[in-house]
Structure formats: structure tokens, C-alpha cells
Amino acid sequence: xxxKALLWDVDGTLAxxxxxxxxxxxxxxxxxxxxxxxxxxxxxxRWLSISGGHERIAAQLAQLQGAEPEAxxxxxxxxxxxEHYRQLVEQGALSLRPGVEALLREAAQAGLLxxxxxxxxxxxxxxxxxxxxxxxxxxxxxxxxxxxxQRKKPDPEAYQLACSRLTTSPQSVDTxxxxxxxxSANGLxxxxxxxxxxxxxxxxxxxxxxxxxxxxxxxxxxxxxPEGQVLLGPPCxxxxxxxxxxxxxxx
Numbered sequence: 618x619x620x621k622a623l624l625w626d627v628d629g630t631l632a633x634x635x636x637x638x639x640x641x642x643x644x645x646x647x648x649x650x651x652x653x654x655x656x657x658x659x660x661x662x663r664w665l666s667i668s669g670g671h672e673r674i675a676a677q678l679a680q681l682q683g684a685e686p687e688a689x690x691x692x693x694x695x696x697x698x699x700e701h702y703r704q705l706v707e708q709g710a711l712s713l714r715p716g717v718e719a720l721l722r723e724a725a726q727a728g729l730l731x732x733x734x735x736x737x738x739x740x741x742x743x744x745x746x747x748x749x750x751x752x753x754x755x756x757x758x759x760x761x762x763x764x765x766x767q768r769k770k771p772d773p774e775a776y777q778l779a780c781s782r783l784t785t786s787p788q789s790v791d792t793x794x795x796x797x798x799x800x801s802a803n804g805l806x807x808x809x810x811x812x813x814x815x816x817x818x819x820x821x822x823x824x825x826x827x828x829x830x831x832x833x834x835x836x837x838x839x840x841x842x843p844e845g846q847v848l849l850g851p852p853c854x855x856x857x858x859x860x861x862x863x864x865x866x867x868x
Contacts, residue, residue, distance in 0.1 A: 618867045620860075621794040623724050624779055624813070625757075627735040627742055629800035629820035632711045632749060635665060636821045641710070642701035643670070646694050654681065662822050668736060668769035668803055671695045703744045713749050714818070716842020716858060723860045725756040730790060733760040734779045734797070736769035758786070771803040776811035796835070796863055802826040809833050816866060819848070835866040 628634040640661045647654040654677060656664060667673045674694050678686035705711070724731055735742060739762040746754040759782060766774040776797065783790040797808040797815035801823035808815040814835045817827050828848065831837055836850030843857030853862050 618793055620729065620796055620864045620867055621788065621790045622730040622732065622783055622796070623720075623863070624732050624734045624776065624795060624797045624808075626797070626799045626801075626804050627733060627745065628737055629822060630714070630798055630804075630818060631717055632713055632745065633821050634711060634745065635661070638702050638705050638711050638745075639670065639698075642698045642705060643674070645701040646697035649697055650690075650694060652681070665801075665822050666803075668771070669763065670698060670738075672769075674698070699738065699740060702741055706744045706748045709748075711745065711749065714820070715840045716845060718750075718753065720841050720860060720863075721750075721753060721756050727860060729860075730758050730783065730786070730788060731756050732779050732783070733757050733762070734775050735761070736763045736766060736775055738763050770801075771806035771810070773807045773810035776808050776813055780811060780813070794867070796866060798841075802830065802832065805832050805834055814866060816850075816863060818845075836862075 625631065628639070636658065640656055640658065644655050664673050664677065667676050671691060675686055675691045678691065721731065733742065739760065742760060742762055761775045761779045763769065765778060768774045780792050780795065783795065792812055795813055797813050799805050799808060799815050799817050800820040805815050805817055805827065809832055816836045816838060817834050818838050818841055819827060827834070827837060831849050834849065837848045838858050839846040839848060841858050845858035847853050851865060855861050
């Protein structure tokens, strides 16, 4: 089976956005509003079990206040957080994870379709890709973002929508010819529920959960590129975790 499409998650997969971008942005938004909240790196790991920034804020406020928060406050905090995140990205707080740029280029040269599949907001994705990829972001045929779906990962809706577009594209890509690149248990569960093979490139958050329950991952790796190590799955026979290794994960 030939590999014809790569579906890329964003947060934690392209860059360490949760640790270096989203968490500090949430904390700045809380401080702006005068709220006695400050998520440490360890505490934020727990809040990541809730998919979506809006949902995370609502859950934290409900815990703090002992009641459901006002929708206007949640929306205001989310808006402030998004602006702080954009500023952090523009200030250079984030960088691509190892091997990402090289794999994007290699896959594009090989003629693979590449797609963004995330349930993060389109604005945050655009800010990140503009800063870190510039013109290289043109390798993506299309984006699936949080605004395009009703349910967030681990629900498979985003991946199902991406597959629907791929199967009706001029190239008519079958799901068996697709590989997902994820970093978390939620993302892996979403991909698998959509019937897709997935390789997990472990990020700062979520590594422990994935290693404890790999949930049918085709492979779990430390990172992409020449320094990447296979932690679970078929051994790498070549020179690092490049496109040839990903191709070998298909039957």
C-alpha cells in the first residue's frame, strides 16, 4: 500500500505549543482579569485532559466559583488568551519540533497530500504557521480546525471530515493510504476511531498516557527526524524517522 497523505495535528506535534504558548497565554489572561489562577506546568497537564481552551476555562472557573461561569466571562478570557498566544508566537516563543520541517518538505517533494487536522481555533493555527512555516505552509492542501467541527478530539469528527474531503478529492485518497501524525492520547484516540493509522511523536505533555496505553498506534517515537527513536512499533531500518519509515508503517 502506497502512502498518499499525511494528516498533521498541530499543538504538540508541529511545535511545543501547549508548554511554551498556550499555558503562558492562559496565565496572562487570568492575570489580566484579576483572577487568582496560575497554571503550573504540572497542573496544566491535568487540564489538558479537557479538549479545547474555551472548555478548559469554563471548567476551571466552575471549580473556582462553585457554579457554572457566565458565558461572557469565559468568552472574554478566551479572547484575551488568544491574543496573548498570538503575541507569544510573534515574539518567537515557539519553534518547530525536530524533524518537522524536513518531513514536510520530503513529503511535498514526493507528491503526498498534507492536511492540518486540529480542533484548535483557526486564528491560533494561522498565527503559528505564519511565524514558523511562512511560505512552506502552502504544502497543506487544506486545514480542518475547531470551527469546522462540533466535537473536539478525542471525538473522531475532525479526522472523519478530513477523510471525506480526501476521498472526494481529484486524487481520490483512500483511508488505507493515510497516516496521521499526533502527539497525544486524545489525538491518537480520535485518529483510531476514524479508522486511521497513526504515529505518535511524543511531546512534553501526554507522553506518559500514550506509553501507558498506546491504543493501537502504528508506532510511538521520541521525535521525528534523524535523532528520533522508536519507542513502540517496528524498528527503524534507515537513517532516522523520515518518510521512508512512515511509508513502512502501512501494510
